[in-house]
Amino acid sequence: MLRIEFNKLRFLVVDDNAHMRRIVRTLLHGFGTREVYEAEDGGAGLEAFTHHMPDIIITDWVMPIFDGLELTQMIRQPGANSNPYVPIIMLTGHSEKRRVIAARDAGVTEFMAKPISAKALYERVLNIVVNPRPFIRTKTYFGPDRRRTTNANYVGPERRNGGKADVVKPISLLDKAKIAD
């Protein structure tokens, strides 16, 4: 059995809606997190990311200045900041499939459609902490590996060339724990 030590994790919550920031902060404090930083738009979020170096970012999509998708794209710039690999959870009222795909292609780590729940947020954090994915860099993409599962029946075009096109999956702490059991 695994336990997340939330008191060791530093979060940044980026949302223009003060009510939603308060709700997310309340849930994180309930989990046991002590350090929760807040920003009310993408610009302030980028500044807070640089200043506070959070372990995990939770961002809204629709925001003034620049939105959560643009914030993600700015963070996922190798060399532009000290941690382009920071896990990003997109927490949004958007739930359409095309939005989920756009968020994934921008480099979002986890997608979470509102309404928010403690269980859903916990599961996203658990997945990030226990089962981190490697990053993929191509000419057009830099972000977490978008292949979470292997589909032996896949017949579409192959985007990656040069071998090793199957899912790249490191042994996670969760798998290790299962093996140990």
Place this chain on the structure above:
Amino acid sequence: MSNPGKPSIVTYGDYEVITPPHTLRSAVTELPPGAEADDAVARAELALSELSENFPAWMNAECERLEDARAAIHRSGFLPQTRDGLFHAAHDIKGEATTFGFPAVTDIARSLCRLIEHTLEMKDIPRELVDQHVDAIRAIVRESARGDVTDLALALTRRLRDVTEEFLATSNRHRPDYLRDVIQTG
């Protein structure tokens, strides 16, 4: 805790697989067999329930924001700024209303978002239909204590959604790909 360190990089044909250092590993503890489970979710739900006494006031504040956005459109018409103000207010209600204990308004807010987002020319967004959405959200929140509010909300939602979808289908008839790929399938 963040200390990115150096990632390991393996290069294949036209892509690289980068494994960043697992800096969050120290935030995971493996408990011994038989250890008492840590119910972080229950603790967070309790914290949220303690916050919930604020939710009716917050819902009213969001409704006022929506009405202010509607009033700005009545004053100035549909401009990028006024349209975005209305969309943001409706979008926030769509995402928050269920958490605030007003799930019945979520689908009406969703319908209003679709009306604003998928009408090609903002000058064509029917103001009367906007008003009906805003008034319906306000009325359901105001009458939330009534026993028949769920039935009332369902009837309003169904009617507004039908009218909105019919309007979007008609106004996007010259964009069959958009109609099929974006509006009808999301």
